[in-house]
Amino acid sequence: MNVSALPTKDTQGDPAQWQARVDLAAAHRLAVKEGLNEGIFNHFTLAVPNTDDRYYQIPFGLHWGEVTASSFMEVGFDGDLLVGEGEIERSGYCIHAPMHRLSEAAACVLHTHMPFASALTRLKDQRILPIGQTELGVSMQTAYDDEYTGPAFDPGEGERLLDAIGDKSILLMANHGAVTIGRTVAEAYDRLYYLERVAQVQMYAMWTGQPLNVLSQEVIAKTVQQFKGSPTYYGRPNSEHHFEALKRMLDREQPDYKD
Numbered sequence: 001m002n003v004s005a006l007p008t009k010d011t012q013g014d015p016a017q018w019q020a021r022v023d024l025a026a027a028h029r030l031a032v033k034e035g036l037n038e039g040i041f042n043h044f045t046l047a048v049p050n051t052d053d054r055y056y057q058i059p060f061g062l063h064w065g066e067v068t069a070s071s072f073m074e075v076g077f078d079g080d081l082l083v084g085e086g087e088i089e090r091s092g093y094c095i096h097a098p099m100h101r102l103s104e105a106a107a108c109v110l111h112t113h114m115p116f117a118s119a120l121t122r123l124k125d126q127r128i129l130p131i132g133q134t135e136l137g138v139s140m141q142t143a144y145d146d147e148y149t150g151p152a153f154d155p156g157e158g159e160r161l162l163d164a165i166g167d168k169s170i171l172l173m174a175n176h177g178a179v180t181i182g183r184t185v186a187e188a189y190d191r192l193y194y195l196e197r198v199a200q201v202q203m204y205a206m207w208t209g210q211p212l213n214v215l216s217q218e219v220i221a222k223t224v225q226q227f228k229g230s231p232t233y234y235g236r237p238n239s240e241h242h243f244e245a246l247k248r249m250l251d252r253e254q255p256d257y258k259d
Contacts, residue, residue, distance in 0.1 A: 006070050006084045009258075016049040021069035023185040024056055025257045026247050027110065028067040030189065033250075036114040036196060037064045042177070043092035046185060047100045047107045053077055055100045057093070059086020068259040077101040091152040098158030099181065105169070106162065106181040108188040113177040116199035126172050129202055130215045136223045138198045141191065143168040148175035170195055182239075189246075190239035 009018055024046045031037045031044070040063055048054045056072035058064075074083035077097050081088060092111075099106040112118075120126045126146070128139040145164040149157065161179060165171045170191050171179040178195055182188030205212055215223075232238060250257055 006072075008070055014050055018069065020046055020049050020185070021056065021072055022258050023243075023247075024072065024108075025067050025069045026243075026250055027185050027189045028058070028064040029250055029254055029257045030246050031112065031114075031192075032063075032065045034193070034196075036112050036192065038113040040064075041089075042112045043089065043096055044110050045092065045096040045100065045108070048074055054082055055096065057088065057096070059084070060089040061087070068257055070259060094152045094155045095158045095161060095179070098155050099162045102159065102162055103181070105183060106165075108182045108185050109179065110181075110188045110192050111177065111179045112192065114192075114196050116203055117172065117178040117196050118176070119203055120199045121172055121174055121176055121178070126174060128172075128198055129212060130220050131205060131212050132198075132201065132215075133223065134194060135198050135202065136215070136220060137227050138170065138191075138194050140224050140227060141168050142170040142172060142195070145171055145173045145176075148173070184240070186239045186243035187237065190242050193242070 007013075007018070024044060027044050028037075040061055043057065044064075046056045048056060054074045054076050057075045058067055058071050059073055062071060072084065073081055073086055073088070075088055075093065075097070076082050077100065079088065079093055079097065095111055096109045099109050120128070126144060128135050128142055130136055130139065143165050145161060149160075152158065161171060161173070165179070165181065169181050169187075173179065178192070180188045180191040180195065182191065230238075233241060
């Protein structure tokens with residue numbers, strides 16, 4: 001098979017594809033900045049816009065702090081390397097490719113072993129508790145996979161995880177980590193960010209040893225309904241405003257992510 005060379009901003013024919021690369025590179029850099037990555041492992045991927053057979057993945061061994069827009073290989077849903085060069089990390093392919101192939105809602109798939117969310121998954125009951133406003137907003141999007149089945153070295157695991165997510169967009173994986181999905185990088189990263197914050201606050205609250213102030217069912221139901229009808233600003237999802245703000249910080253501190 002002929003493998004195409006990596007594109008650059010000047011050679012990328014589709015502007016949407018270059019912007020997708022920039023956004024996915026930003027997500028990798030931001031994850032390092034915010035302590036969401038684990039060494040050279042875990043995976044952030046994105047279906048290639050205006051195609052139906054491939055997704056972006058970094059070569060194995062590249063640290064997320066090194067990722068730029070031109071770093072990404074294009075990997076076929078069948079596992080073939082279509083653009084770029086490098087090793088395709090097996091578990092990344094097995095978790096992400098089936099999700100991209102089977103669900104438009106999973107155009108972006110972010111999987112991490114970030115510390116606080118992963119700590120929750122080590123508990124016998126890994127549920128997000130209804131003890132605060134942000135917790136309710138995140139938990140209404142969250143599904144739970146309560147059975148750890150070992151490393152993901154078969155694409156059937158990605159299919160199983162997508163089934164576990166169902167109509168949600170966040171998955172806590174017992175004894176493992178977390179997955180968030182979205183139609184854009186902004187959506188998926190916003191969910192990942194707030195999941196970790198919720199997990200952090202819950203762990204801190206539990207560590208005090210004091211009784212948790214669990215909200216009433218009446219307040220939970222009211223708040224969830226309010227979240228479902230929450231306003232947007234300037235006609236765009238709040239996740240886009242959040243991600244654009246984070247990218248502005250990167251523009252000042254690490255502008256090479258766009259290279």
